[in-house]
Amino acid sequence: MELFEAIQTRRSVRKFSDRPVEEEKLQQVLEAARVAPSWANMQCWRFIVVKEQAVKEQISELSYVESFLAPKGFKANPAKKALAEAPVVIIACADPEKSGVLWDQTYYMTDLGIACQNLWLAARGLGLGTVFVGIYDEAKLRELLGIPSNIRVVGLFPLGYPFEEKTGGTARKPLNEIVFNEKWGK
Numbered sequence: 001m002e003l004f005e006a007i008q009t010r011r012s013v014r015k016f017s018d019r020p021v022e023e024e025k026l027q028q029v030l031e032a033a034r035v036a037p038s039w040a041n042m043q044c045w046r047f048i049v050v051k052e053q054a055v056k057e058q059i060s061e062l063s064y065v066e067s068f069l070a071p072k073g074f075k076a077n078p079a080k081k082a083l084a085e086a087p088v089v090i091i092a093c094a095d096p097e098k099s100g101v102l103w104d105q106t107y108y109m110t111d112l113g114i115a116c117q118n119l120w121l122a123a124r125g126l127g128l129g130t131v132f133v134g135i136y137d138e139a140k141l142r143e144l145l146g147i148p149s150n151i152r153v154v155g156l157f158p159l160g161y162p163f164e165e166k167t168g169g170t171a172r173k174p175l176n177e178i179v180f181n182e183k184w185g186k
């Protein structure tokens with residue numbers, strides 16, 4: 001798939017077919033994350049690949065943070081089922097010490113954001129689908145997966161073949177609302 005088409009047609013995929021993900025494709029998705037740019041090329045990311053059904057189910061259970069989601073009217077994370085049903089779940093982690101902080105901007109989140117978008121677009125290009133799951137009980141996930149306390153869990157990515165091709169998409173602001181010319185607001 002051509003790059004711009006992948007960018008334009010990428011969607012959050014939360015429902016998967018039973019088709020397993022070929023190991024070669026999984027490696028290509030991880031490779032796309034590996035070659036991403038990062039602060040001083042420090043590559044602060046680490047990824048955990050989970051395929052065991054029982055573990056995916058436990059991860060799925062940890063995707064609900066009541067204090068955050070309940071006030072917004074959610075009884076579950078919209079991606080809860082996806083985490084249990086996808087053939088693979090990739091846990092994207094960061095070591096903040098291996099990235100930079102400059103004037104209160106913490107670049108490990110930027111590094112991970114770029115790597116995760118590479119991963120997401122590579123999945124799309126290979127006919128796979130995923131969604132960035134950013135809400136979960138981080139402490140319990142650390143416990144479940146043996147992640148050290150100095151490492152942050154930045155996102156969960158259930159990965160598989162989409163159950164159906166998503167057409168249309170969520171709305172975006174038009175360019176004239178988000179791009180200024182020469183000065184802020186113009």
Ligand SMILES: Cc1cc2nc3c(=O)[nH]c(=O)nc-3n(C[C@H](O)[C@H](O)[C@H](O)COP(=O)(O)O)c2cc1C
Nearest residue numbers: 010011012013077078079131132133134135169170
């Ligand atoms: C940082 C981040 C965190 C997200 N967390 C969740 C989440 O916890 N659960 C979920 O179902 N979707 C989550 N999403 C998906 C967004 O809701 C989705 O990307 C957005 O609505 C745009 O839809 P699209 O991806 O189909 O274009 C997250 C996306 C991002 C970038």
